[in-house]
Each structure stands twice: as structure tokens, then as C-alpha cells.
Amino acid sequence: FRALPETMLTTDIHCVTRWSKLDTTWSGVSWRDFIEAAGVRFSLDASHLMAHCENNFTTNLPLDVLDDPETMFAWEYEGEPLTPEHGWPLRLLVPKRYFWKSAKWIRGIEFMAGDRPGFWERNGYHMNGEYWREERFGW
Numbered sequence: 001f002r003a004l005p006e007t008m009l010t011t012d013i014h015c016v017t018r019w020s021k022l023d024t025t026w027s028g029v030s031w032r033d034f035i036e037a038a039g040v041r042f043s044l045d046a047s048h049l050m051a052h053c054e055n056n057f058t059t060n061l062p063l064d065v066l067d068d069p070e071t072m073f074a075w076e077y078e079g080e081p082l083t084p085e086h087g088w089p090l091r092l093l094v095p096k097r098y099f100w101k102s103a104k105w106i107r108g109i110e111f112m113a114g115d116r117p118g119f120w121e122r123n124g125y126h127m128n129g130e131y132w133r134e135e136r137f138g139w
Contacts, residue, residue, distance in 0.1 A: 001090065004029040004037050007072055011095040013102070014131040026093055028074035031066050045113040051092050054105035059118035060127065061094060061101060063111075070095045073106065098129040098136065 007030045014020045029037075042063065049066060051059050065071075074093045075082055082088040087104030094101045100120050121127050126135035 001029050001034075001073060001075065005033050007033070009070055009072060009093070009095070011070060011093075013095070013099050016098045016100055016125065016129075016136050025078050026072065026074040027076035027079075028072040028090075028093065030069065031071040031073070032069065034073060040111075042111065043113075046111045048112045048115045050110040050112055050116070050118060051103040051106060052108040052110060053103050054107060057103065057105070057119045059101050059103045060112075060115055060121060061097070062115070062128075065094065065097065068094075068096060096130065096132075098125075098131050100125060101129045 006027055008025065008027045010023055010025050012020060012022045013024050047063055049061050049063060051061070053059075070093075072093050074087070074091045075089060077086055082091055087106075090106045092101075092103045092106055115127060117127060121138065124137055126138045128135050
């Protein structure tokens with residue numbers, strides 16, 4: 001990942017438990033640069049991604065949400081390498097969703113033809129998690 005173009009982003013983060021942190025700074029590789037460098041060509045039926053992480057954590061995201069200039073794989077937070085607590089070595093950062101969608105400890109990604117729930121979504125969190133719509137819980 002470090003050989004890819006580095007992107008810096010300042011954005012707000014919002015937790016499902018109703019706290020926010022404004023103007024956080026992240027560095028990493030943008031989703032778009034990653035997809036281009038990896039040579040990913042999406043099939044017509046690919047519509048979602050499942051992020052697979054340590055400890056069997058997963059989260060689902062629509063591909064159109066990921067295709068945003070602010071989405072990235074982050075390795076730094078506030079000018080310092082990510083700590084294990086915050087997702088070292090790599091975290092998926094999805095600023096336009098609640099922070100549980102910014103999956104820590106990324107191990108792999110799976111492209112899917114349809115949507116299916118990840119860990120928190122199976123445990124009651126909303127499938128989409130858009131904070132402007134307050135999509136916290138799925139029930």
C-alpha cells in the first residue's frame with residue numbers, strides 16, 4: 001500500500017453512540033487509487049463490498065458509497081501511524097457513514113453481487129449507516 005499515491009484528508013467522524021470528532025486528519029491511499037492500481041474491473045453484478053477484518057469482524061458497504069474521493073485505506077491518524085486500538089496496520093475510512101463502517105484491522109475485501117449484513121448489522125445496526133439520516137439501528 002505504501003507504494004501507492006498517498007492522500008491526506010481532514011474530515012469529521014461520527015460514532016453510532018452519538019459522539020463526533022470534528023476535523024480529524026487521516027493519511028493513506030484513496031479507494032479510487034487502490035482500485036486503479038490493483039487493476040480491479042467490476043462485473044456488472046457487483047454492487048457491494050464486505051470488508052473482512054481481524055477477530056471475524058465484517059462490515060458491508062455499497063460500491064457506490066466507496067466510490068467517493070474521501071474514502072480511503074488509512075494508515076495514519078493525526079500525523080501518527082495508526083495504533084492497534086485504532087486499526088493498525090490499515091483501516092477502511094468511509095467518512096460519510098457512521099464510524100463502525102470504517103472497519104479496523106482490514107484483512108481482505110470481498111466484492112458481492114448483493115448486500116448481506118456484516119457483524120454489527122447482524123447485531124441490530126443499520127445496513128447503510130448514513131449519519132445525516134441517523135441510520136443507527138435496523139429495527
